[in-house]
Amino acid sequence: MKQYKKADVDIISVQQLPSGQTEILYQPILDSLYYSPGATVREDAGRQKVSFVRCGIKKDCAVDVIAQESERGQVKIVLPSPPENIDLVFSDGEVRLPK
Amino acid sequence: MGNMVLGIHSNVAGDANDYTTGHAWLTITHDGVTTHYGLWPDAHPNVIDNGDASDIRVGMEASAKAVASRYYRLSDAQARHFNALMKANVTWRYTNTCASWAGEIVDEVVGENVDADDWAGFETPRELGKSILELEAKQPTSIISPKPLKQNPASSLMKHKG
Numbered sequence: 001m002k003q004y005k006k007a008d009v010d011i012i013s014v015q016q017l018p019s020g021q022t023e024i025l026y027q028p029i030l031d032s033l034y035y036s037p038g039a040t041v042r043e044d045a046g047r048q049k050v051s052f053v054r055c056g057i058k059k060d061c062a063v064d065v066i067a068q069e070s071e072r073g074q075v076k077i078v079l080p081s082p083p084e085n086i087d088l089v090f091s092d093g094e095v096r097l098p099k
Numbered sequence: 100m101g102n103m104v105l106g107i108h109s110n111v112a113g114d115a116n117d118y119t120t121g122h123a124w125l126t127i128t129h130d131g132v133t134t135h136y137g138l139w140p141d142a143h144p145n146v147i148d149n150g151d152a153s154d155i156r157v158g159m160e161a162s163a164k165a166v167a168s169r170y171y172r173l174s175d176a177q178a179r180h181f182n183a184l185m186k187a188n189v190t191w192r193y194t195n196t197c198a199s200w201a202g203e204i205v206d207e208v209v210g211e212n213v214d215a216d217d218w219a220g221f222e223t224p225r226e227l228g229k230s231i232l233e234l235e236a237k238q239p240t241s242i243i244s245p246k247p248l249k250q251n252p253a254s255s256l257m258k259h260k261g
Contacts, residue, residue, distance in 0.1 A: 030163040
């Protein structure tokens with residue numbers, strides 16, 4: 001299982017849902033041999049550290065949050081936390097979830 | 100059918116990218132409308148496994164960002180040739196990747212070699228992207244200023260008639 005670099009992923013939209021959950025729509029780099037089945041989540045010092053999973057097309061990769069149906073390579077996930085508690089973790093660093 | 104521009108694209112270029120990373124594809128732009136063509140393995144979760152039908156898919160790359168692109172003006176004959184090639188039944192394999200296919204189509208239609216050969220004999224998007232950038236450095240192109248036709252076979256045939 002690989003991780004994306006920051007430049008490999010575009011965050012298309014971030015929405016806080018009425019339930020308090022956070023919906024993220026993201027577009028990973030188009031890969032012939034990989035796809036994103038979702039994300040892993042771990043808690044660290046009160047913050048949710050979210051990594052978008054980059055999985056080989058013939059592999060099964062464990063995720064904590066499963067990606068929902070998407071179009072044109074865009075991926076949607078719903079996280080249990082509000083947006084202000086979320087950091088995105090990439091192979092080349094972390095960023096706070098953009099609003 | 101005139102005024103068509105063929106594009107070849109990759110979203111990675113060079114060895115800074117992993118060997119298996121990225122994707123390469125083709126575009127045709129006609130009267131301001133761009134259609135995207137790419138070769139995809141049936142095993143990819145983002146494509147419908149169509150069994151023995153062609154692995155050439157249309158529209159998958161519409162939201163993709165290329166880091167390397169090159170453009171060619173097509174004659175009517177070349178445009179017809181391209182369209183015929185897009186109707187062929189082509190299978191994605193490790194020895195016939197998106198990059199090798201895209202490069203071969205450009206070579207067959209316009210006669211320019213866009214090399215995608217990486218180590219161990221496999222053809223990769225990163226190598227195709229690197230080759231595109233090298234060609235662009237020598238002769239830049241864009242969608243509004245594509246590489247011009249050397250010769251239009253269709254029109255040269257017309258001139259010799261009668």
